[in-house]
Amino acid sequence: MSQEASMFSASDVIVSYSPLTGHDLPVQELPLPADFAWGTATAAYQIEGAASQDGKGKSIWDTYSHLEPSRTNGENADISCDHYNHMPEDVELMASLGVDVYRFSISWSRIIPLGGRNDPINEKGIAFYNDLIDRLLARSIEPVVTLYHWDAPQAIYDRYGAFLDTAEFRADFERYARLCFSRFGDRVKKWVTFNEPYIISIFAHLNGTLAPGHCREAGTDTKTEPWRVGHTIILSHAAVVQMYVDEFQPSQTGEISIVLNGHFYEPYDAASAVDVDAAERRMVFYIGWFADPVFLGTDYPAEMRAYLGARLPEFMPDERALLRRTAPFNAFYGMNHYSTKYARALADPPAEDDWTGNVEETSVNSEGKEIGPASAMGWLRVAPSGFRKLLNWVWNRYHVPVIITENGCPCVGEDDVATAVDDKFRQRYLGLYLDAISRAIYEDGVVVRGYYVWSLMDNYEWSAGYGPRYGIVHVDFKTLKRTPKNSAYYLRDTFKSRRRAAS
Numbered sequence: 007m008s009q010e011a012s013m014f015s016a017s018d019v020i021v022s023y024s025p026l027t028g029h030d031l032p033v034q035e036l037p038l039p040a041d042f043a044w045g046t047a048t049a050a051y052q053i054e055g056a057a058s059q060d061g062k063g064k065s066i067w068d069t070y071s072h073l074e075p076s077r078t079n080g081e082n083a084d085i086s087c088d089h090y091n092h093m094p095e096d097v098e099l100m101a102s103l104g105v106d107v108y109r110f111s112i113s114w115s116r117i118i119p120l121g122g123r124n125d126p127i128n129e130k131g132i133a134f135y136n137d138l139i140d141r142l143l144a145r146s147i148e149p150v151v152t153l154y155h156w157d158a159p160q161a162i163y164d165r166y167g168a169f170l171d172t173a174e175f176r177a178d179f180e181r182y183a184r185l186c187f188s189r190f191g192d193r194v195k196k197w198v199t200f201n202e203p204y205i206i207s208i209f210a211h212l213n214g215t216l217a218p219g220h221c222r223e224a225g226t227d228t229k230t231e232p233w234r235v236g237h238t239i240i241l242s243h244a245a246v247v248q249m250y251v252d253e254f255q256p257s258q259t260g261e262i263s264i265v266l267n268g269h270f271y272e273p274y275d276a277a278s279a280v281d282v283d284a285a286e287r288r289m290v291f292y293i294g295w296f297a298d299p300v301f302l303g304t305d306y307p308a309e310m311r312a313y314l315g316a317r318l319p320e321f322m323p324d325e326r327a328l329l330r331r332t333a334p335f336n337a338f339y340g341m342n343h344y345s346t347k348y349a350r351a352l353a354d355p356p357a358e359d360d361w362t363g364n365v366e367e368t369s370v371n372s373e374g375k376e377i378g379p380a381s382a383m384g385w386l387r388v389a390p391s392g393f394r395k396l397l398n399w400v401w402n403r404y405h406v407p408v409i410i411t412e413n414g415c416p417c418v419g420e421d422d423v424a425t426a427v428d429d430k431f432r433q434r435y436l437g438l439y440l441d442a443i444s445r446a447i448y449e450d451g452v453v454v455r456g457y458y459v460w461s462l463m464d465n466y467e468w469s470a471g472y473g474p475r476y477g478i479v480h481v482d483f484k485t486l487k488r489t490p491k492n493s494a495y496y497l498r499d500t501f502k503s504r505r506r507a508a509s
C-alpha cells in the first residue's frame with residue numbers, strides 16, 4: 007500500500023516503538039510571542055455522535071461508515087465521543103486547561119439536513135452551535151469555526167455528486183455559509199471555509215480511502231475528477247470569501263481563510279538534482295495547487311499546468327477576476343502539519359492518473375536513514391526541522407501570517423487509560439514542534455500567530471476508526487469518560503512559561 011493510502015488505515019498502526027537515533031533530541035522550551043494563541047481542534051463527524059438526533063440529516067460519512075463490507079475498520083461515529091450531549095463538560099474541560107481557542111467544525115447536514123439552497127433549516131441544530139459558542143465565550147475561549155470538515159450532506163451527493171458539479175456545489179455551499187455567518191457571525195470572528203482540500207480531492211476522489219470513496223468504479227474518472235473537486239473547492243472558497251467581505255465583515259469585523267495540509271519533503275538522495283527537484287515539485291503539487299490560486303490569486307502553478315495538461319480545469323475570465331479580488335482578504339494561512347517525508351523522482355513514466363508529479367514518497371532515504379521516529383502511525387514521524395522548513399517555504403511563497411490549525415500525533419498503547427495518560431512520546435513531539443515554531447519566528451522571521459493541537463480528545467479517525475488516538479484527553483469509548491493525558495497539562499504549562507519568557 008502506498009504511504010498515502012495507508013495514512014488513514016488501521017493497518018498502519020504501530021504497536022510498539024522501535025528505538026531510533028534522533029528520539030533523544032532535547033526539547034528546549036524556546037519562547038513564543040506573548041500574544042501567541044494556543045488552542046485545541048476537532049471536527050464534527052469525529053466527535054459529535056448524535057448521528058440522527060434532533061433532525062440531523064445524513065452526511066456522506068454516515069453512509070460511508072456503514073458500508074458492507076466495512077471500509078472503516080468495522081467502526082462508525084454514530085456515538086463516538088457523544089460530544090453533542092457532553093458539550094458543556096467538554097467546554098469546562100478546555101477552560102480547565104487554559105486554552106485560548108477552540109477550533110471546531112459545523113456539521114452542514116445538522117443545520118440543513120438535505121444540504122441544498124432551497125432545503126429547510128433545522129433550528130435544533132443551530133441551537134446546539136449557538137449554545138456551544140456562548141459557552142466558549144463565557145469561558146473566554148475564542149471559537150474558530152470550520153464550515154466544511156469532510157461531511158457533505160448525503161442528499162447533495164445523491165443529487166449531483168457534491169464537489170463533482172462545481173456550479174451546483176458552489177450555490178449550495180454559499181447558502182450554507184450565509185446561514186452560518188448570519189446566525190453565528192455576531193460572535194464568531196475567525197472562519198475557515200474548507201479543511202484540507204488536498205485530502206478531499208485525492209483521498210476521497212482518487213484513491214478512495216475517505217468518503218464518499220468515489221474512485222475506480224464504474225462511471226468514475228480518476229484522471230480528471232480529483233482536479234475538478236479541487237477546482238470546485240477553490241471557487242466555492244473564493245465566492246464565500248467575497249460574500250463575507252461584502253455582506254458581513256463590515257458589521258461583524260471577523261477574518262476568513264482556508265486550512266491546507268502538507269508535509270515537508272526532503273530529497274531522497276540529497277546529492278541527486280532530480281530528487282531535489284522532486285521534493286520541491288511535490289510541495290508545489292500538494293500545497294501550491296490550492297495556495298497559489300487562493301493566496302496569490304493566480305492560476306495553478308505552471309509546473310502543474312505543464313504536467314497535467316487538459317486534466318486540470320481552466321479558470322474562466324470571471325473566475326480569474328474573483329480569485330484576484332479575493333486573494334488579499336485571506337487573513338491567515340491555516341496550516342495542518344504532521345510530518346516530513348523523502349521525495350524520490352521516479353524514472354518510469356507515471357500512471358495516467360498520477361497526481362504526485364511522478365514522485366515516490368518514503369520514510370527512509372538513499373542512505374537508509376529514517377526521516378524520524380515513528381509515532382503510532384507508521385507515516386507520522388517526528389521531524390521538527392522539516393516543520394521549520396515548511397513554515398519558511400510557505401512564508402516565502404505567500405507572505406501571509408500562519409496559524410497552525412492542526413498538529414499532533416497518536417502514541418502506542420493508548421487504549422488503556424493508565425498507559426495513555428503517561429504520553430511522553432506526544433509531549434516530546436509537541437515540545438519539539440513548538441521549538442520549531444519558535445525558531446521559525448525568532449531566527450527566520452516567519453509570522454506565526456497560533457497553534458491548535460490535534461486533537462482536544464481521542465475521536466473517530468476516519469477510515470482507521472478508533473485505532474489511532476490523537477487526543478490530549480483520553481476518551482473511554484464505552485463509558486465516554488474523559489481523562490486528560492499528561493500532554494494536556496504539558497501544553498497548559500508550556501504555553502504559560504514559553505509566553506512569559508517571550509514577554
Ligand code: PNW
Pocket residue numbers: 013049052201202205267268269342344345412460467476
Ligand atoms: C487531518 N497527511 O487529516 C484531519 O484534518 C483530521 O480530521 C484528522 O483526524 C487528523 O489530521 C489526523 O489524521 C490528515 O497527509 C490528512 O499527512 C492528511 C495528513 C495528515 C492528517
